[in-house]
Amino acid sequence: MNITRLTHFILLFLIFSCSRKQDFKPTVKLDTILKKEKLKNDYNEFRLDNVYLYLGIEKRQSFIKFREQTSISDLILMTECEKPIVRCFAFKMLVEKDYSKIRELLFKHQSDNEYLEVYHPPCVRMNEKVKVYMLQQLGPFSDSKMKFNRVEYDQIWADFFK
Numbered sequence: 001m002n003i004t005r006l007t008h009f010i011l012l013f014l015i016f017s018c019s020r021k022q023d024f025k026p027t028v029k030l031d032t033i034l035k036k037e038k039l040k041n042d043y044n045e046f047r048l049d050n051v052y053l054y055l056g057i058e059k060r061q062s063f064i065k066f067r068e069q070t071s072i073s074d075l076i077l078m079t080e081c082e083k084p085i086v087r088c089f090a091f092k093m094l095v096e097k098d099y100s101k102i103r104e105l106l107f108k109h110q111s112d113n114e115y116l117e118v119y120h121p122p123c124v125r126m127n128e129k130v131k132v133y134m135l136q137q138l139g140p141f142s143d144s145k146m147k148f149n150r151v152e153y154d155q156i157w158a159d160f161f162k
Helices: 002-019 037-049 061-069 072-078 084-096 102-108 130-136 150-160
Strands: 115-120 124-129
Touching: 037 061, 061 084, 072 084, 084 102, 084 115, 084 130, 115 130, 124 130, 130 150
Parallel strands: none
Antiparallel strands: 115 124
16 A cells, blocks of 8 residues: 555656756856957946846947847847846847847747846836746837737736746
């Protein structure tokens, strides 16, 4: 009787542990991304003015300048960075550049459960998961050309949090 219970317990454990989604694993270190001297200088200049991620950052001149100076391929690589804030900056810039595969990139980050602080001026600071920040950039009330309609957004939100 005990062996049967133990066997059932082990089977249930294996089923549930195997069915859980794995968290997103960053694949690139920031130092590796910034090996190009110009990109490194542009990034450092941008980050000096933008220490935090905050609501409305896309209107800042430093954001616009860095977005314009940085290639799509470099921004895509940044979405793989080990630092969650870099992944979010890069994703936001790709949204602003109307990157045609932004939805595919979002789904790649469906299990990106790392937290970061997002500031909502004037004085609210919230901890958000990277995937939540990214999904909100394509929400129905965003300015993105690639945004989801309300029904799509609600379904994706539900899928992200199964």
